[in-house]
Amino acid sequence: xxxxxxxxxxxxLKTGQSMTLLCAQDMNHEYMYWYRQDPGMGxxxxxxxxxxxxxxxxxxxxxxxxxxxxxxxxxxxxxxxAPSQTSVYFCASSYLxxxxxxxxxxxxxxTVT
Amino acid sequence: xxxVTQSQPEMSVQEAETxxxxxxxxxxESDYYLFWYKQPPSRQMxxxxxxxxxxxxxxxxxxxxxxxxxxxxxxxxxxxxxxLGDAAMYFCAYRSWRETSGSRLTFGEGTQLxxxx
Numbered sequence: 001x002x003x004x005x006x007x008x009x010x011x012x013l014k015t016g017q018s019m020t021l022l023c024a025q026d027m028n029h030e031y032m033y034w035y036r037q038d039p040g041m042g043x044x045x046x047x048x049x050x051x052x053x054x055x056x057x058x059x060x061x062x063x064x065x066x067x068x069x070x071x072x073x074x075x076x077x078x079x080x081x082a083p084s085q086t087s088v089y090f091c092a093s094s095y096l097x098x099x100x101x102x103x104x105x106x107x108x109x110x111t112v113t
Numbered sequence: 114x115x116x117v118t119q120s121q122p123e124m125s126v127q128e129a130e131t132x133x134x135x136x137x138x139x140x141x142e143s144d145y146y147l148f149w150y151k152q153p154p155s156r157q158m159x160x161x162x163x164x165x166x167x168x169x170x171x172x173x174x175x176x177x178x179x180x181x182x183x184x185x186x187x188x189x190x191x192x193x194x195x196x197l198g199d200a201a202m203y204f205c206a207y208r209s210w211r212e213t214s215g216s217r218l219t220f221g222e223g224t225q226l227x228x229x230x
Contacts, residue, residue: 033217033218040122040222040223041222042117042119042204042220042221042222042223043158043204043218043220044220045217045218045219048217058217059217088156090158092158100146100148100163100208101160101163102160102218104157104158106155106156106157107156107157
């Protein structure tokens with residue numbers, strides 16, 4: 001099992017550009033999450049999904065959109081990147097009946113100039 | 114809303130010694146989970162230990178143990194016989210027992226642990 005994978009690992013964007021981060025998991029997990037990690041602030045939840053075709057807002061959803069068209073994939077989109085979105089982005093997933101245990105991807109470092 | 118606070122941005126310990134990382138949280142719920150995650154320089158988030166709030170017994174995993182004080186809303190992590198590989202950022206996290214929020218985790222700010230040889 002590859003576990004949770006994220007693409008790309010690094011990216012530099014200019015203000016106003018758009019991009020999509022891809023998260024894939026091969027563990028048949030129902031739940032998937034996108035977090036951002038900023039210095040001194042821990043991880044904060046952006047959006048999450050409790051199943052294929054469903055998404056919901058987390059703690060800091062503004063400026064991001066998500067989609068979960070397939071159970072194994074969870075996409076995070078930035079339509080018009082801003083310097084405030086410079087961060088490390090983590091995807092995570094978990095089973096519905098063992099949702100206390102989240103498996104994390106390796107992270108994507110995004111810089112917006 | 115729940116909050117998690119780690120008041121120690123940085124800690125250091127000598128190899129083979131014991132260190133305790135502090136975490137406090139605020140919640141109005143009676144049932145929940147608490148976690149400690151480790152994030153080494155590779156950035157990978159690794160679950161170290163989990164505690165269910167309804168359990169009075171403190172969780173242990175080899176050299177890692179917790180001191181869970183429910184009334185005080187305190188959840189500290191003790192690392193015994195510290196090893197160089199323990200050097201990492203450590204995050205305390207909270208999860209509600211209820212499924213209403215997709216089982217989201219609320220994280221503290223993190224404590225950077227340095228292990229000195």
